[in-house]
Amino acid sequence: MKKVLFATSALVAFAGAASAEVAVSGDARIGMRYDSDLCANAACTTTDSAWNVVNRARVKFTMTGTSDSGLEFGAEVRAEEAQRARYGSQFSIDETDGTIVNTYAIRNGLSADKGIVWVSGTYGKLTAGDIDSGMENALGDLPEIGMSGLDYLNEFGYSSSDFDDSLYSEAGLLYEYSINGVKLFASFMDQNIGYSAIDRDNNAYSLGAKYEMAGYEFGIGYEKSDFYIDPVTFAGIPYENTSWGISAATVFNEVKVKGIYVTSTVKDIPTLTGDLDVDQFGVGAEYKMANGVGLAGYWRRVAYDTPADEFTADIVGVGASYDLGGGATVKGGVVNVSGDDALGSSLSDRTMADFGLVFKF
Incomplete structure (x- = not known):
């Protein structure tokens, strides 16, 4: 596939080596998705299987620059984020107990929907x-x-991270620093809904x-975190929680293998008359062949x-892919979810599958 990139590169020289650049990129996908258990009514008392068309196209603008003193800075925004930042977002929530009752339009939008901004220098990188x-x-x-992505159930539940894209799209701050082969990270999220008058007095910290x-x-x-994100349903509950975890990864004969373990304690849930302890653990593997074929799989237990x-x-x-070259890839996969959620409600034996083309521009 021949790619034509309409990129705007503005190289502006000031005193010294200061410069700025704006580049345009994008991605798209087209295909079909299957779900074995979709809700067939509002109360979800019955389910049905169905096929659905999947399509998406996104344009991304990446802006980078360097100050006279050598400070690097940049920003990244997708086209739909720029529109929401200007015209606002909409969500529904009740002010008292979190029940969906009223719809609010936020003039300034949710802050994570406004792209990301970063600065970088000798003492690390800060991203918002x-x-x-x-x-x-x-x-x-x-x-x-x-x-x-098939609901992205390959992702572990991080309450200090998933709040931003799973519920209210709130922004966070991430600090990164590298020294002697060690990469250090620290983050904060205010978990406040945009700039509206409705505040969630919740914070999340992470190291x-x-x-x-x-x-x-x-x-x-x-x-x-003051707000817990369930690692299976990704529903949120407003209770204080703490988590710690470890991971390890390596490559054996071109097969990348990774294991992750995370344990969490959610404090004083009234309906449970006590604490909720949650353990997440899983392993995954990826293999990319020289002929363009890729294989991947994972297993998670919560x-x-x-x-x-x-x-x-x-x-x-489990999934497979084939690189067509030029930014085009054929991809497909199957994901199965079984067992119970945090309250013992059956998750049924749900299966999802998809197949299609993914493009990078």
């Missing part, structure tokens, strides 16, 4: 916007499966470190421990 938390940067996630040595990569992280009972959920995903 739709960031991954310090803990997620250190531990990471398992391989993504499918053309559309992480990553170290590479002799072909091995190790990560460790800690987070504290174990819930309440004062009254224990529940588990298992997630398995």
Whole structure:
């Protein structure tokens, strides 16, 4: 595939070596997706299987610059984020107990929908916007499966990170610093809904470190959040929680293997008359052949421990891809979810699958 990039590069020279540049890139996908258990009514008392068309096209603007003193800075925004930043976003929530009742239009939009901005220098890099938390940067996630991500269940639940893109798209701050082969991360998220009068008095803090040595990569992280994100349903509950986790990765005969473990404690949930303990663990593998064929798979288990009972959920995903060259890739995958959620409600035996083309411009 021949790619034509309409990029605007504005190289502006001031005193010294100061410069700025704006580049345009994009991505797109087209294909089909299958779901075995979609809600067939508003109460979701019955489910049905269905095929759906998947398509998406995004344009991304990346702006970079350097000051006279050597300070590097930049910003990145997608076209739809620029529109929301100007005209605002819309969400529904009740002010008292979180029940969806009223719809509010936020004039200035949700802050993570306004792209990301960063500055970088001798003492590290600071990024604001739709960031991954310090803990997620250190531990990471398992391989993504499918053309559309298939609900991105390869991703572990990080309450200090997933709040921004799973619920209210709130922005965070991420600080990164590298020294002697160790990458350090620290993040903060205010978990406040845009600039509206409706405030959620919740914060999230996260720390992480990553170290590479002799072909091995190790990560460790800690987070504290006032709002917990369930790692299977990605629903949120407003209770204080703390988590810590570790990860390890390496490559055997061109197969990249990774394992992650995260444990969390959610404090004083009234409906459970006590704490909720959640353990997440999983392994994943990726293999890319010289002929352009790629294979990937993962297994995740989430174990819930309440004062009254224990529940588990298992997630398995397998996928394949073929690089057509020039930025085009054929991708497909299958993901199965089974078991129970945090309250013991059955997740059924849900299967998702997709197949299609992914493009990079």
